[in-house]
Amino acid sequence: MDSKLYLAENVLNERRLVTYRLLSRALKVHADRAKHILFEFHRNENAKKPKTVHATYVISGIQKAPEPTPTNGHADDEDEMMQSSPYSTGSLPDEDASDSIRTTSIILAREEDLEDAKATFQSISTIHVYSLEATTLPDLNVLVDASREIARTHEQEDPLECGKQWGMIQNRDVRRRTGAHPPPPPAAPSAKAPAGKALKPSTESMVPSKRPLQQEASPAKAEATKLDKPMSEPPSATNSQSSSKPSGKAAPAKQKGNIFSSFAKAKPKTKTPAPAEPATPLAEDASEEEAEELFPDSTDKVAAGTRENRKEREEKLKKMMDDDDDEAADEEMPDADEEPREPTPVEQPPPSKPAELKEEVTIQGGRRRGKRQVMKKKTVKDEEGYLVTREEATWESFSEDEPVPKKKPAVNVPKGKAGKAAGQGNIMSFFGKK
Amino acid sequence: MVPDAEDYTFLCPPSEEEQEQEPIYRNHSYYGPGYTFHLPAGAGRHYQQQYDDMYFLRLAKLKPAVEQVATDAWDGLIIAGEKVRRVDRVLDVRQGELCWVAGTVYMHLPMKPNILDDLNQENFTSAPPPRLTYTDPSDPSLTQIMMEDESGRLRLTGKFLQSTQLATGAIIAALGTENADGDFEVIDIKLPDLAPQLQRWGGNAPLAGKEHGKIAFVSGLEITGTSSDTLALELLTDYLLGYTGFSGNAENSPSLGSSKISRLIIAGNSIGANIIEDVAVTSFGDAEAEEAQPRKYGYDCSAYNAAPITELDNFLAEILPSIPITLMPGEKDPANFSLPQQGIHRTMFPQAREYSAPPVRGDEKPEVSWFDSVTNPWDGDVEGWRVWGCSGQNVDDVLRYIPIEGDDSSPEKETDSNARMRIMEAMLRWRCGVPTAPDTIWSYPYQSEEPYVIESCPHIFFAGNQPQFKTTTIEGGVPPRLDGDTEMTGAADSSDTARVRLLALPKFSETGELILVDTETLEVEVVRFGVFNGQEEQK
Numbered sequence: 001m002d003s004k005l006y007l008a009e010n011v012l013n014e015r016r017l018v019t020y021r022l023l024s025r026a027l028k029v030h031a032d033r034a035k036h037i038l039f040e041f042h043r044n045e046n047a048k049k050p051k052t053v054h055a056t057y058v059i060s061g062i063q064k065a066p067e068p069t070p071t072n073g074h075a076d077d078e079d080e081m082m083q084s085s086p087y088s089t090g091s092l093p094d095e096d097a098s099d100s101i102r103t104t105s106i107i108l109a110r111e112e113d114l115e116d117a118k119a120t121f122q123s124i125s126t127i128h129v130y131s132l133e134a135t136t137l138p139d140l141n142v143l144v145d146a147s148r149e150i151a152r153t154h155e156q157e158d159p160l161e162c163g164k165q166w167g168m169i170q171n172r173d174v175r176r177r178t179g180a181h182p183p184p185p186p187a188a189p190s191a192k193a194p195a196g197k198a199l200k201p202s203t204e205s206m207v208p209s210k211r212p213l214q215q216e217a218s219p220a221k222a223e224a225t226k227l228d229k230p231m232s233e234p235p236s237a238t239n240s241q242s243s244s245k246p247s248g249k250a251a252p253a254k255q256k257g258n259i260f261s262s263f264a265k266a267k268p269k270t271k272t273p274a275p276a277e278p279a280t281p282l283a284e285d286a287s288e289e290e291a292e293e294l295f296p297d298s299t300d301k302v303a304a305g306t307r308e309n310r311k312e313r314e315e316k317l318k319k320m321m322d323d324d325d326d327e328a329a330d331e332e333m334p335d336a337d338e339e340p341r342e343p344t345p346v347e348q349p350p351p352s353k354p355a356e357l358k359e360e361v362t363i364q365g366g367r368r369r370g371k372r373q374v375m376k377k378k379t380v381k382d383e384e385g386y387l388v389t390r391e392e393a394t395w396e397s398f399s400e401d402e403p404v405p406k407k408k409p410a411v412n413v414p415k416g417k418a419g420k421a422a423g424q425g426n427i428m429s430f431f432g433k434k
Numbered sequence: 435m436v437p438d439a440e441d442y443t444f445l446c447p448p449s450e451e452e453q454e455q456e457p458i459y460r461n462h463s464y465y466g467p468g469y470t471f472h473l474p475a476g477a478g479r480h481y482q483q484q485y486d487d488m489y490f491l492r493l494a495k496l497k498p499a500v501e502q503v504a505t506d507a508w509d510g511l512i513i514a515g516e517k518v519r520r521v522d523r524v525l526d527v528r529q530g531e532l533c534w535v536a537g538t539v540y541m542h543l544p545m546k547p548n549i550l551d552d553l554n555q556e557n558f559t560s561a562p563p564p565r566l567t568y569t570d571p572s573d574p575s576l577t578q579i580m581m582e583d584e585s586g587r588l589r590l591t592g593k594f595l596q597s598t599q600l601a602t603g604a605i606i607a608a609l610g611t612e613n614a615d616g617d618f619e620v621i622d623i624k625l626p627d628l629a630p631q632l633q634r635w636g637g638n639a640p641l642a643g644k645e646h647g648k649i650a651f652v653s654g655l656e657i658t659g660t661s662s663d664t665l666a667l668e669l670l671t672d673y674l675l676g677y678t679g680f681s682g683n684a685e686n687s688p689s690l691g692s693s694k695i696s697r698l699i700i701a702g703n704s705i706g707a708n709i710i711e712d713v714a715v716t717s718f719g720d721a722e723a724e725e726a727q728p729r730k731y732g733y734d735c736s737a738y739n740a741a742p743i744t745e746l747d748n749f750l751a752e753i754l755p756s757i758p759i760t761l762m763p764g765e766k767d768p769a770n771f772s773l774p775q776q777g778i779h780r781t782m783f784p785q786a787r788e789y790s791a792p793p794v795r796g797d798e799k800p801e802v803s804w805f806d807s808v809t810n811p812w813d814g815d816v817e818g819w820r821v822w823g824c825s826g827q828n829v830d831d832v833l834r835y836i837p838i839e840g841d842d843s844s845p846e847k848e849t850d851s852n853a854r855m856r857i858m859e860a861m862l863r864w865r866c867g868v869p870t871a872p873d874t875i876w877s878y879p880y881q882s883e884e885p886y887v888i889e890s891c892p893h894i895f896f897a898g899n900q901p902q903f904k905t906t907t908i909e910g911g912v913p914p915r916l917d918g919d920t921e922m923t924g925a926a927d928s929s930d931t932a933r934v935r936l937l938a939l940p941k942f943s944e945t946g947e948l949i950l951v952d953t954e955t956l957e958v959e960v961v962r963f964g965v966f967n968g969q970e971e972q973k
Contacts, residue, residue, distance in 0.1 A: 021677060031677045058669070060678060063962075101905070102959045104691070106669055106678055109966035117966040126678075140965050144664040151748060159755040164457045169676035169693045169756050171460040175804045176755075176788050 003027055007041045011053060011132050019131040019146040024166050025154045031167040038129040054136045055111045056143065061124035063105040108140060371395045458676060461647045463696040463758050466815035467806055470885045471774035473878055483879040485872045489603070491884035493538050493583060496605035496865055499626040500536050504607035507624055508534055518609065523585040529612045536607040539600045540587070541835055542578040543568035546874060568834045568874070577837075581608060581618070588612075592620040599860060601835040603869035626865045628910030631891035631932035635818040647953040648694045649816055650674070650757075651701060653764070653825065653898030654941030657749070658706035659741025666946045667749055669963040673948070674698065674753050691961075695950065697816055698757050701898030701939050702764020702825025705742045743768065743782055751785035754805055759786075762810040764825035764899060769810075772876035773827065773868060774885070777807035811867055813892065817953040822892035826899035828868040829938070831875050832857045851902045851938060858897055858936045859908050862888065894951065896937035903947055904938040905958045 006026060010016045024034035038055070045053045108130055109117035118124065131143055164170055375391040382388045473479055504520075511518045519533040527535055546568040570576050579590045579600060590608060600606070610620040635641060652670070657663060672678045676692050750759060763769035763778050770776055780787035783805075791801035808814070811824040833853060861867055868886040871877035891910065910932035935956045940947045946963040 021672070058672075058678060059966075103962060104960070105962045105964065106673060107964050107966050108665070108669060113966050120966075141665050144668060147664075147668050159752070163675075163755055167457075167677060169460050170457045171756050171758075173462055173758070173804075174755055174789070175791075177790075177792065 003029075003037045004041060007037070007132065011041075011134055012045070015134040017131055017133045017143060017146045019143065019150075020129060021166075022146050022150050025150055025157070028162075028165055030165065035128040038132050042129060042132055052134070054133050056130045056133075056137065056140065057109050057111070057114055057117075057127055058106060058130045059109060059114075059117055059121060059124055059127045060104060060106045061121045061126070062103065063107075063120050064122045108143075110137060110140065112136065369397070371397045458693045460693055460756065461645065461696045464641050464815070464817050465697060465758065465760075465802060465806075467760070467802060467808055468813040468815070470813050471809035471811055473774065473776055473809075479878070480881075481879060483881045485877075485879050487881045488872060488877070488879070488884050488886075489538055490584065491880075491882075492603065492866065492887055493605060495884060495887050495889075496626050497536050497583075499629075499865065500605055500607045500624060503627055504534055504536065504609075504624040508609055508622075513621075524581055524583050524588040525585040527588060527612050527618060529614070529616070532609075532611050534607055534609040535581070535588070535618075536605065537581040537583040537588070539602060539604045539606055540580045540582050540873075541600065541602045542580065543835065544570040544573070544576040567837070569837045581606070589617045590620050591615075591617040594620045594622065598623055599836050599856065601832045601860075601869050602873040603866060603871070604860075604864040605866070606864075625860075625863045627863050628908075628932040628934070629862075629865050629888050629891040631893070631910070631934075632820065634893065636815070636820075640818060644954065646694060646955075647696045647817060648691075648950040648959070649819075649894075649953060650695045650698045651896060651898075651937060651939050651949040651951065652698065652942050652947075653701035653703060653900075653939040654943050655700065655704045655746070655749075656706040656766070656941065656943035657704060657742045657745045659739070659745045663706065663943055664745065665965060666942070666963045667745075670942070670946075670948060671749060671752055673961065673963070675756050691950075695757060696953070697760065698753070699760045699762070699816070699821075699823070699896075701762050701823055701896060702810055703766045703899050703941070704746050704761070704764070705767050706943070747783045747785050750783060750805065751788075754786055754789045758804050758806070760806045760808055760812070760814070760816075762808055762812050762823065762825055762898070764810060765827055772878055773811065773871050774878060775810040775825075777809055780807060783807075811886075816894075819893040819953070819956070820890060821894045821896070822867060822888060823894075823896040823898070824867060826897045826939075827875055828861065828870070829854050829857050829897040829900065831870045832861070834874070835870070851900065851904045854897070854900055854938050855904050855906055855936060858895060858938065859906075862891065862895060862908065862934055862936075863910075865889075891932045892934060893956065894935045894937065896939055898939045899941055900938040901940070901944075902938070903940040903945065903949065903960060904936075905949075906936050907933060907956075908936060909933050 003023070006023070007018060010018050018038070020031055020034040020038055023029070023038060024031045027034070027037075029037070042053050042055045104125075105121070107117055107120075118127075131146060137143070159168065160174065160176065372395070373393045374396050376394050377389055378392050379387055379389045501520075508518050509520075513532060516532045519531065521527050521533045521535045524535050524537050527533060579595055580587045581590055582588070590610075591613070592610060605626060607624040608618065608620045609622040609624075610618050613619045655667065657667065669678070673692050674695065678692070750761070753759070761778060763775040765771075767775075767778055768782060769778050780790050780793075786805050789803070789805035790807065791803040811822070811828070813820070813822045815821070833850075836853060836857075861869065865888045866886055867888050868875060868877070871886060872879065935951065935958070937949060937951070937958070939949055942948070948961045948963070950959040950961060951957070952959070
């Protein structure tokens with residue numbers, strides 16, 4: 001029989017704890033049946049060879065009043081009708097009415113203590129096996145591990161669907177929001193961002209119109225998509241952030257192509273962030289972004305807009321922190337509002353950008369050799385101790401077999417470069433130009 | 435060792451034919467949360483206002499009520515040949531004249547936290563350390579009770595005061611005369627008494643049938659994320675989900691009982707204190723070392739211990755599929771510290787928030803959440819009953835105004851919990867749920883409203899995180915000695931006498947107790963979860 005095999009393997013061979021809930025999950029049976037299975041296994045195994053299997057029991061019923069309760073609770077409860085007492089004359093009833101409140105106790109006990117535990121009860125309504133284990137448990141707290149295991153191994157099973165099978169009390173009124181089912185907590189941050197995005201198309205239709213403003217933001221979004229290429233240079237725009245930030249940003253989970261393919265073509269030698277790399281930095285980002293992820297936005301905004309958005313929001317948050325506003329992290333802050341306003345400064349720098357990369361090419365007998373300017377990332381610590389990542393143009397030689405980057409021929413703008421290196425310069429240069 | 439299978443029908447091998455278990459369904463929860471304590475978000479919240487607005491509004495709201503009570507009692511009363519006169523303002527009291535006046539109580543206590551002391555020590559940003567009492571047991575004479583209104587202040591004295599309990603912020607009417615010292619010698623006191631109480635369902639037709647349901651209350655889960663406190667929580671989860679016992683087996687099977695529960699109210703302190711303190715200490719200790727590290731928004735992520743909140747989230751997410759939850763923040767929870775505490779933000783609960791309503795935008799009427807993270811204090815309608823509750827700060831604080839009975843500093847549990855019950859009763863009779871805010875409880879400076887005034891008497895009044903479970907029922911109405919014939923009045927208006935179930939909820943982490951209130955009779959039941967430590971006890 002399947003259940004016996006399962007128990008023999010887990011309890012006897014692997015010496016693990018099996019609680020009735022774990023069994024019920026594993027075998028997909030009703031919790032009541034799982035309790036019976038545990039009981040039978042316990043009895044059969046111990047009949048074959050005593051003390052091979054130990055059990056813990058849950059006793060529920062009414063405990064004897066005078067007995068000190070196993071927990072440090074007090075049993076003196078009272079329930080009396082106070083006469084319409086003139087205020088505060090200390091007319092609370094005396095303390096002898098402790099029997100009027102029904103107190104049910106649900107007590108977990110080891111097999112060895114079962115009889116003692118039962119003796120503390122005045123009447124027992126039910127008793128059942130809670131768990132089986134190979135040896136006696138010195139500390140019952142290890143039972144918690146079993147429930148952690150349930151959480152770990154059976155996390156995908158939706159309690160709303162499987163609950164009936166396990167014997168959970170059902171509720172017809174339960175309302176859960178549609179949309180992405182959040183991943184389990186341990187894996188959550190890293191899995192979340194990419195998964196959310198990947199899921200998006202499929203869940204799109206399910207998303208209730210929770211964020212109507214998002215749709216309005218789509219013009220801005222279209223722009224953002226258009227400007228995606230310029231955005232390949234975000235680190236310099238946000239260099240006041242921690243170093244992990246820019247790399248996270250520069251490595252979007254979605255290889256959307258336009259940025260990275262061009263990047264990759266442009267400079268095979270400079271290291272493009274490996275696909276695996278994003279996982280960690282993104283994890284950090286994801287936690288900030290959480291507000292967004294549960295409600296996957298109904299458009300492709302996430303792909304194009306997130307990075308931008310994130311940056312803006314961060315700046316905004318920073319501003320808010322300065323203002324001592326504790327509402328800063330509030331997700332109710334309509335993030336779509338800021339979209340039309342903020343992108344403008346960010347958008348502007350790009351025009352100067354492509355112009356910076358120069359190349360000098362000599363063609364010798366069909367082979368192209370030369371030097372070209374590429375942007376390299378450099379992370380330095382500034383005088384305030386912040387890690388600053390900036391991009392600097394460096395010369396790099398190449399020969400023909402490397403693909404030629406599709407860059408516009410050089411128009412040298414050294415000024416712009418200097419401004420960039422100074423940090424928030426892109427905004428300044430924007431204003432300067434105007 | 436193996437228990438006899440015959441003893442209990444439930445300890446038996448599984449029956450061969452696998453019969454389909456009928457799923458048990460929970461009753462519908464009729465629920466209408468109140469937004470009395472909901473503060474405007476973000477820019478709508480201002481902290482520049484002075485607190486006197488609150489006192490002014492409280493007096494304006496409650497003075498008519500207390501004056502009505504006092505007029506009924508004292509109008510035309512003649513004591514020692516002198517007719518009692520009513521005085522409108524405390525400054526109008528004339529020496530030697532028998533009169534009564536209504537105003538706000540202000541208590542000057544020697545150990546009360548004083549903002550000026552804090553400023554002197556230049557650490558006014560830290561919360562005042564919790565004190566057992568503000569009174570000085572060695573010298574009771576240092577306690578001064580005063581009554582004030584917009585005109586001025588009057589010191590109250592007299593033996594009568596020693597037999598009453600008062601706290602700053604309560605509105606009372608006092609009868610007496612001004613003595614030669616300029617103090618007001620009090621001979622009697624009247625309170626606004628219980629606010630008018632609506633009937634169940636607000637007087638409307640009941641929405642539910644007569645079947646008995648239960649409302650579950652728990653407080654002080656104090657989850658620390660370590661395994662030691664999780665086992666009781668585990669048993670609680672099993673119970674609430676109906677796994678404990680056998681469904682449909684016995685009459686009093688626990689799972690049958692728990693299927694009656696239509697809502698769980700968690701009254702504060704779901705997160706254990708020590709973890710947060712530990713983190714606070716460490717992050718405070720090496721503040722200088724941190725300066726070198728990159729920090730976001732001045733916050734050190736590495737010092738954050740996510741275990742308690744993750745554990746709480748797991749707990750909530752596990753029971754939410756079966757039972758709706760109202761979660762109130764408490765003193766130790768990650769919410770704002772000053773009352774009214776706003777609900778714990780849903781982003782704290784990545785799993786449980788699936789069950790909460792979408793965020794509100796603009797002026798939309800918020801949708802009622804299945805998982806409702808509400809304010810503290812909180813009021814609302816549950817199964818037709820009006821419920822008013824706080825996570826316990828209000829009671830704890832008023833208790834500090836009252837001299838500790840007995841000389842030792844650790845009051846006996848029983849008298850302590852009796853005192854707490856009396857305080858809760860007094861609050862209802864003062865018609866003020868948090869009288870000592872904003873004096874000794876930090877509070878949002880309300881300007882145009884005074885939400886702590888209880889305008890409509892609740893049916894269930896609870897305070898969380900009390901050392902011990904305690905419950906009682908109080909009744910309002912006219913004090914019996916006035917109308918002379920108590921029985922007749924009692925019979926005549928028994929239907930519309932206000933009647934309130936008081937609940938002092940114990941800390942689950944200490945007692946393992948879950949409190950169930952019957953939705954029809956408001957009777958109380960306790961379910962206690964624990965582990966039998968037989969062997970340890972023998973040692």
